[in-house]
Amino acid sequence: MHHIGITVPDIEEGIQFFQAVFGAIEVFRTGPFGVDQDFMENKLGAAKYSKIRDLVFLRCGNGTSVELFEYEGESASPPKRSSEVGCVHLCFEVEDVNASAERLKELGIDLLDGPNLVEAGPLAGFNWIYFRTPWGLILEVASFDKLAYETDTPERLWRAKLS
Secondary structure, three states: OOEEEEEOOOHHHHHHHHHHHHOOEEEEEOOOOOOOHHHHHHOOOOOOOOEEEEEEEEEOOOOOEEEEEEEEOOOOOOOOOOOOOOOOEEEEEOOOHHHHHHHHHHOOOEEOOOOEEOOOOOOOOOEEEEEEOOOOOEEEEEEOOOOHHHHOOOOOOOOOOOO
16 A cells, blocks of 8 residues: 545644654655646545645655645534544554553543453454544554464465564
8 A cells, every 4th residue: 555645634733643653754745736626526526615735745664654635625524433434544553552552641642442452353462552633533553463363364464564
């Protein structure tokens, strides 16, 4: 996967969050886009009257990049709950989810319950915790050595090379 695009209410806040939490590096930014209403609606699926205020690409470790968009012209809407259609969450693999959760807590990040260790089923061995960005997006950090499904199939999920 090349990148994941996220719309944020304030691009500077988004950049600061990903830098503080994941050590993200700003690779480049575009500033405002000079495109017409048809472009916004027909090429981006955005509101016709909206405009892109800024766009930035961040590198988070050696995985998929994060692209942050800040739009203007659209009224703010509450973030979706995990159970709502269209909601997404992003999971970042870390060396030690417990140490990461402590660091997130020290940063004042809104943590949900956990960390949680899966003890049975194909995900046995998966240790994870969900948390929220300042604008309400749900993110996850997880760590594991191997997962139980690996004993039943030669197929493997993609893994970060953390060391």
